[in-house]
Amino acid sequence: MEKFALEMKGITKEFPGVKALDQVTFSVKKGEIHALCGENGAGKSTLMKVLSGVYPEGTYTGKIFIDNKEVHFRNIKESQDAGIAIIYQELALISELSIAENLFLGHDLMRQKVINWNEIYRQALIALKKVGLEVDPQLPVKHLTVGKQQLVEIAKALMKKTDILILDEPTAALTESDVAILVKLLNELREEGVSCVYISHKLGEVMELADSVTILRDGKTICTDPIAELNEEKIITKMVGRELTELFPYEKRSIGNEEVLRVENYTAYDKAGKVVSSNINFNLKKGEILGISGLMGAGRSELFISLFGGLPGKKEGTVIIDGKKATIKTPAQAINEGLAYVSEDRKRYGLVLGMNITQNTTLIALNKVMKLKMINKAIEIKSAQEITDRMKLKAPNLDVAVGKLSGGNQQKVVLSKWIMNNPKLLILDEPTRGIDVGAKYEIYKIMNELVAQGVGIVLISSELPEVLGMSDRILVMSEGQITGEFSREEATQEKIMVCATGGEKIG
Numbered sequence: 001m002e003k004f005a006l007e008m009k010g011i012t013k014e015f016p017g018v019k020a021l022d023q024v025t026f027s028v029k030k031g032e033i034h035a036l037c038g039e040n041g042a043g044k045s046t047l048m049k050v051l052s053g054v055y056p057e058g059t060y061t062g063k064i065f066i067d068n069k070e071v072h073f074r075n076i077k078e079s080q081d082a083g084i085a086i087i088y089q090e091l092a093l094i095s096e097l098s099i100a101e102n103l104f105l106g107h108d109l110m111r112q113k114v115i116n117w118n119e120i121y122r123q124a125l126i127a128l129k130k131v132g133l134e135v136d137p138q139l140p141v142k143h144l145t146v147g148k149q150q151l152v153e154i155a156k157a158l159m160k161k162t163d164i165l166i167l168d169e170p171t172a173a174l175t176e177s178d179v180a181i182l183v184k185l186l187n188e189l190r191e192e193g194v195s196c197v198y199i200s201h202k203l204g205e206v207m208e209l210a211d212s213v214t215i216l217r218d219g220k221t222i223c224t225d226p227i228a229e230l231n232e233e234k235i236i237t238k239m240v241g242r243e244l245t246e247l248f249p250y251e252k253r254s255i256g257n258e259e260v261l262r263v264e265n266y267t268a269y270d271k272a273g274k275v276v277s278s279n280i281n282f283n284l285k286k287g288e289i290l291g292i293s294g295l296m297g298a299g300r301s302e303l304f305i306s307l308f309g310g311l312p313g314k315k316e317g318t319v320i321i322d323g324k325k326a327t328i329k330t331p332a333q334a335i336n337e338g339l340a341y342v343s344e345d346r347k348r349y350g351l352v353l354g355m356n357i358t359q360n361t362t363l364i365a366l367n368k369v370m371k372l373k374m375i376n377k378a379i380e381i382k383s384a385q386e387i388t389d390r391m392k393l394k395a396p397n398l399d400v401a402v403g404k405l406s407g408g409n410q411q412k413v414v415l416s417k418w419i420m421n422n423p424k425l426l427i428l429d430e431p432t433r434g435i436d437v438g439a440k441y442e443i444y445k446i447m448n449e450l451v452a453q454g455v456g457i458v459l460i461s462s463e464l465p466e467v468l469g470m471s472d473r474i475l476v477m478s479e480g481q482i483t484g485e486f487s488r489e490e491a492t493q494e495k496i497m498v499c500a501t502g503g504e505k506i507g
């Protein structure tokens with residue numbers, strides 16, 4: 001008999017208006033990395049929340065077995081005691097607290113009358129070392145990159161005895177080097193016999209890491225296969241339920257000379273007076289997709305947030321929008337000038353999680369739905385319905401709070417919101433992060449439609465295939481400067497990487 005560390009049988013979980021899980025079966029062997037794949041809203045996160053006691057017994061039907069023994073979790077604590085650790089899709093650390101405080105939150109050592117900080121720091125260092133992090137545990141978490149925060153969460157999980165580690169899209173926002181640390185760590189854990197459930201939309205990673213793959217579609221288990229029997233195309237076909245022959249629906253187009261944006265000798269400083277973008281020169285034509293490539297931390301987001309009026313510090317140089325000189329000091333002015341910025345950090349800048357879908361999508365385009373100074377409900381709902389239909393948003397209706405949507409569907413709401421505003425210049429910052437392959441394709445098609453209408457699009461992306469697949473022209477940035485420019489025809493991964501790493505030295 002196969003030795004399963006975990007078996008979930010006949011799991012069904014309903015939310016008002018949605019059957020998130022429908023008789024799901026899911027089994028994980030001891031010491032394997034088991035990828036859980038599926039489109040946005042397929043039920044991956046929900047299944048893992050059932051497993052980890054976030055949704056307690058009684059709120060779903062079906063059975064869970066750990067090491068062949070049936071378990072009944074009434075809360076997260078009970079699943080933790082059974083050796084289950086979960087790292088959520090959205091980070092759960094408290095950013096104002098130090099790394100050590102986050103690690104030991106709720107720990108016995110923190111409950112003493114006199115807290116022994118030396119002991120806490122000592123143990124924190126050991127925990128951090130385990131995940132390959134060499135940082136001062138007294139540092140507030142907010143000073144860490146998202147990737148490092150992710151590793152702190154894993155360190156925290158591993159402080160307890162862990163037999164099953166669940167990672168819900170751990171690498172969506174990681175730099176390449178942080179991904180490498182994580183991959184190494186997971187391989188070590190596998191050696192130690194820890195089982196890992198790995199949720200990711202990055203199928204390349206899945207192929208590289210996983211021993212087996214389970215695919216969910218619309219809340220149902222489609223299959224579980226050993227990795228040897230799969231490849232990326234097979235996974236996609238099973239996820240989407242149809243073959244997806246082309247990933248990037250680029251359409252050859254003729255682009256005129258009219259510019260929607262021209263930036264000359266532009267230098268931006270942060271509040272402390274440090275240069276964030278240095279002597280930037282580029283233009284963007286109407287109807288053009290301009291890809292912006294570079295490593296994480298290259299200053300791509302900073303440059304465009306700054307142009308969007310979102311950075312406080314001083315700015316020098318000239319910005320011309322639609323042929324007219326513009327001074328944009330605030331995002332409100334940028335929006336007035338016809339700019340839109342889809343942020344990479346949807347939770348912080350993109351959405352009001354407690355508000356419903358309609359309210360979120362019409363947040364910016366309010367003037368379009370305003371009538372007699374009041375929001376015309378009917379127009380509001382119709383506009384929101386149109387755009388979210390196009391995006392194939394998966395939600396029971398538009399009155400649900402966006403906080404209740406799956407991660408990828410939240411991102412679709414962010415995109416809808418900005419596109420509804422009919423911008424002439426649309427800045428997309430990692431627009432497809434956490435989005436499944438099928439929905440990515442839809443987003444690319446919407447980009448095509450927008451440029452066909454004359455919108456200029458800036459596509460900032462860390463996914464090289466995406467930049468290469470969708471852009472008409474590509475700029476590469478490194479350390480706050482533009483270090484390369486390629487036409488669609490000239491661009492290759494190698495050429496871009498050379499510029500992204502800052503020079504001709506490599507190769």
Ligand SMILES: Nc1ncnc2c1ncn2[C@@H]1O[C@H](COP(=O)(O)OP(=O)(O)OP(=O)(O)O)[C@@H](O)[C@H]1O
Pocket residue numbers: 015016018019020038039040041042043044045046047089394395396404405406407408409434
């Ligand atoms: N708290 C909730 N209340 C209502 N509906 C919910 C809630 N959580 C999830 N859902 C719904 O259950 C379905 C499954 O969502 P889930 O978050 O499990 O998807 P997912 O596979 O993790 O997707 P993604 O790849 O986008 O993260 C979706 O239709 C979602 O809207």
Ligand SMILES: [Mg+2]
Pocket residue numbers: 044045046089168406407408
């Ligand atoms: Mg999810």
